[in-house]
Every structure is written in structure tokens, then in C-alpha cells.
Amino acid sequence: MLGVRSPLVLAVALVACHSQRQPLPEETAHSEHFAYHSRPGDPLCAGTLAAAEAHLTSTLGYLRLDWPAGKKIDYYRYRDFEDITASSPCAQAHERCADASGGQGVVYTFLSLDQHELVHAYLAHVGFPNVIYAEGIADLFRCDSAAHARVSVQPSSWRRDLFSTKDGVWQSYPQASVLVRYLVERFGAERFLEAYARSKHGLGPDQFGAEFEQLFGTSLDEVWAEAGASRFASDVRAICACDGRELTTDGSDTPLTTCERDGTTEGVFTVSQPSLMFVEVASAFPLARNAPRACGTAQSPSPSFSVAGGNSGLRALTAAAMEPGRYYLAGVDELQLTGRDRDAPASCLTAPEYHAGPQHFYSTVTLPRPASGVSYFRFRFEAPQSLFFATAGIYVCPDCESAASPAQRCTPAAMASGAGKDVLGDLLLAVTPDADEASLTFNVAPCPPGCQGDRGKSGCPPYC
Numbered sequence: 001m002l003g004v005r006s007p008l009v010l011a012v013a014l015v016a017c018h019s020q021r022q023p024l025p026e027e028t029a030h031s032e033h034f035a036y037h038s039r040p041g042d043p044l045c046a047g048t049l050a051a052a053e054a055h056l057t058s059t060l061g062y063l064r065l066d067w068p069a070g071k072k073i074d075y076y077r078y079r080d081f082e083d084i085t086a087s088s089p090c091a092q093a094h095e096r097c098a099d100a101s102g103g104q105g106v107v108y109t110f111l112s113l114d115q116h117e118l119v120h121a122y123l124a125h126v127g128f129p130n131v132i133y134a135e136g137i138a139d140l141f142r143c144d145s146a147a148h149a150r151v152s153v154q155p156s157s158w159r160r161d162l163f164s165t166k167d168g169v170w171q172s173y174p175q176a177s178v179l180v181r182y183l184v185e186r187f188g189a190e191r192f193l194e195a196y197a198r199s200k201h202g203l204g205p206d207q208f209g210a211e212f213e214q215l216f217g218t219s220l221d222e223v224w225a226e227a228g229a230s231r232f233a234s235d236v237r238a239i240c241a242c243d244g245r246e247l248t249t250d251g252s253d254t255p256l257t258t259c260e261r262d263g264t265t266e267g268v269f270t271v272s273q274p275s276l277m278f279v280e281v282a283s284a285f286p287l288a289r290n291a292p293r294a295c296g297t298a299q300s301p302s303p304s305f306s307v308a309g310g311n312s313g314l315r316a317l318t319a320a321a322m323e324p325g326r327y328y329l330a331g332v333d334e335l336q337l338t339g340r341d342r343d344a345p346a347s348c349l350t351a352p353e354y355h356a357g358p359q360h361f362y363s364t365v366t367l368p369r370p371a372s373g374v375s376y377f378r379f380r381f382e383a384p385q386s387l388f389f390a391t392a393g394i395y396v397c398p399d400c401e402s403a404a405s406p407a408q409r410c411t412p413a414a415m416a417s418g419a420g421k422d423v424l425g426d427l428l429l430a431v432t433p434d435a436d437e438a439s440l441t442f443n444v445a446p447c448p449p450g451c452q453g454d455r456g457k458s459g460c461p462p463y464c
């Protein structure tokens with residue numbers, strides 16, 4: 001993912017791997033600003049070039065950056081991970097890369113539209129700066145990414161935070177994006193780009209700190225402490241042309257915002273504080289963040305957020321503990337999300353409640369484990385349900401008075417026996433910190449009338 005390398009490293013990589021490497025992807029399609037090269041037989045999605053042009057336009061617009069006349073980005077899309085690993089000029093530690101060292105900007109990737117690497121290419125004619133500025137800005141216009149990791153910053157620790165490496169490879173992507181987002185906010189995009197043009201590639205911490213002071217007229221000690229205390233250290237940092245609405249946490253519904261990307265539709269939403277999100281899912285939705293597209297192969301791996309679909313014509317209700325970030329659901333443009341504040345002061349009397357009618361069932365419910373104290377959740381089931389508790393630390397309480405000390409006065413709901421608990425009507429849960437897992441899970445399934453409380457009865461599902 002590192003987008004810029006020194007010319008020296010590039011030259012070494014080219015020489016070292018030349019004998020085994022396949023030629024560059026050779027099929028070429030053009031748009032005004034892109035030459036898109038792919039492998040024979042690899043589909044170019046109908047919307048890819050238009051989406052690339054839209055990403056360029058929105059990124060340049062935000063940065064108020066002019067485009068050199070006639071400049072075109074060469075975009076090399078490899079067939080898949082194996083292809084790029086074997087054949088691209090990227091240094092071995094980086095599965096995707098851009099060469100921005102020569103001013104022109106060339107992208108090597110296996111993604112059909114690699115927004116992060118494209119930003120390196122867009123800015124190649126501006127300069128070839130320190131990796132901190134280059135990677136920081138590239139991650140800000142990467143709207144295909146998941147939640148931005150929360151960054152904890154110690155004042156005066158920028159030497160460690162911005163220069164961390166693993167096996168000699170620079171690792172401080174989230175920290176760099178926090179710094180750059182803060183710089184753009186405080187000094188403006190124009191001033192940041194001036195610094196981008198003047199910054200020298202490859203400086204170590206001491207020289208980088210001195211250069212920073214020259215470029216911005218203030219010390220990095222001060223700016224890093226401010227950046228770490230800013231909302232960008234824990235909130236959404238990405239700057240996206242199509243932004244989702246923020247998940248409200250007062251129990252009202254948040255609709256998805258429809259965004260077009262790469263010829264398909266996405267439903268986008270953002271989470272700005274740790275939240276408990278309830279989703280109602282109709283049966284046919286294969287929901288997953290970073291789900292493979294209908295067109296193209298080798299899309300972003302590692303889904304980190306998914307919602308299981310329902311079945312049997314019922315509608316599934318799922319609760320998930322959400323970290324701050326920008327999320328999208330591939331191929332889904334309509335869905336109601338209901339958010340609750342996860343970190344609200346715990347009170348049994350005002351506990352979040354969710355209501356499930358007879359046509360509903362919950363699938364998997366994930367509750368955040370409190371760091372201390374007890375948090376409370378209320379559910380109302382209009383139809384019989386069976387609950388299977390997968391983790392310890394959840395208690396079923398008869399009332400709020402008992403719930404004040406759940407470990408003594410409520411029923412532990414651990415799934416030790418593998419048996420479900422039948423519920424109908426109101427259910428009060430107390431969640432305590434005494435579990436190893438960061439979040440606690442239980443599953444809910446409908447139990448037909450006549451089966452409840454009679455496990456194993458002929459004609460009834462086994463969980464009844």
C-alpha cells in the first residue's frame with residue numbers, strides 16, 4: 001500500500017525481479033485522464049472509468065488543485081493478488097503501489113479502482129514528499145476503506161507515532177492521516193500542498209521535525225498534541241464525494257445514503273461515536289462490507305462488518321457494536337439503521353429498548369461489554385423466541401431493582417448447557433464487565449407456538 005518509493009528502491013526491485021516478471025497488463029481503455037491497463041479477459045466494469053474520473057474531479061476540487069494539460073494516469077490492474085505479487089514493480093512488502101517519484105504517476109494494483117494509490121498518482125506532479133504527507137493525504141480520499149482506526153496520541157510522541165516500522169517497513173498510516181487531516185483543517189489545502197511540494201522525501205525524525213517547523217511556522221510537538229486531541233483522532237477522517245448520513249443514537253432511524261461506485265450501488269453511513277446499531281434485514285440481502293462486486297474480481301479482502309440475512313420470509317433484526325468510521329454496504333441502497341449511544345451513562349430505567357413484532361426475529365445480537373459498571377438493554381418480544389447466549393457476562397433480570405447487582409440477583413445467561421432460553425414479552429438484560437470478550441453475543445430464533453418450552457417435541461425445531 002505504500003505508494004511512493006525512492007527511485008533507488010524501485011530500480012533495485014526492477015532489476016531483481018526482471019527475469020521472472022510477466023509483462024505489464026496490456027489491454028488498454030482510455031478516458032480523458034486515465035489509461036487503464038488490464039489483463040486479457042479481465043472485465044473492465046462499465047462504470048470504472050467514469051468512477052475514476054469522478055474521484056479525480058472530487059479530489060482535485062477539494063484540494064483546489066489544477067491539472068497539468070495532457071497529463072494522464074497510467075493505471076495497471078493485475079488479475080489478482082498472485083499476479084501482482086509475481087509480476088508488479090512494487091517492492092515486495094507492498095502488494096499495491098504507485099510510482100510518484102517521476103512526476104507522472106503510475107498505479108499498480110489488483111483492485112478495479114484503487115482510490116488510495118490513485119491519490120499518490122494525482123499528486124505526483126506536485127511533489128515527492130516525506131512518506132507521512134504522501135500516505136496521510138492518500139488515506140483521506142480513500143472512501144472504499146472501512147472505519148478509520150482510532151489513534152491514541154501521547155503529546156510529544158510524534159517521533160514514535162509517525163515513524164513506526166515493522167521489519168523495516170513504515171507503518172504509521174492512521175497516524176499520518178490524522179496529522180494531514182488536521183493540517184488541512186488548520187492551515188487549508190493550499191498551504192498543505194505548498195508544504196507537499198517543498199517537503200523532502202526520506203528525512204528521518206529530527207530533520208522532518210525541523211522541516212515541519214519551516215513549512216508550517218510552528219513546532220510539530222505542538223501540532224501533534226493538537227491533532228491527537230482533535231476529533232480526527234477518533235472520528236471519520238475520510239473526505240468523500242458521496243458521504244453517508246451519520247448514524248443517530250437517539251433511537252430514530254437513519255437511512256442509507258445511495259452512492260454510485262464502480263458501476264454498482266452502495267449504501268453508505270457513518271458512525272462518529274461508538275454506537276449500538278440495530279439493523280432490520282429482509283431475507284434476500286447478502287450484506288457485507290467490501291462484498292465482491294458483480295463485475296470484476298479480486299476486490300478488497302477482509303470484510304470487517306457484516307449482517308447476516310434472514311430467511312423464511314421473516315425479517316432479521318441484528319444489533320452490532322460499531323466503532324467510528326465510514327461504512328458501506330455493497331449492492332444495498334435501502335435499509336433503516338437504528339442507532340443507540342453505546343457509551344451513554346448506564347441506567348436500567350432508561351435502558352435502550354428494541355421491539356420485535358411477530359414477523360421479526362433477531363439473529364445475532366452483539367452487545368458491547370462495558371469497561372466498568374453495568375449496562376442495560378431491554379427487548380420486547382411479541383412472539384415466542386429462543387435465545388442462545390454465546391458468551392458469559394450477560395444476566396437476565398426480573399426488574400431494575402434486581403439489576404442493580406446482577407451477579408447476585410439475576411440469572412446468568414451463559415450458554416453452558418447449549419440450551420436456549422425461551423422468552424416472550426419483556427426481557428431485561430444486564431451486561432457486566434466480567435467476561436473476556438470485548439463484545440457479548442447471543443442468538444435469537446423464533447420458536448413456533450406450541451413448541452416453546454417443549455424441547456425435542458416432534459415437529460418442533462431443535463432449539464425450542
Ligand SMILES: [Zn+2]
Binds near residue numbers: 003004116
Ligand atoms: Zn500509499
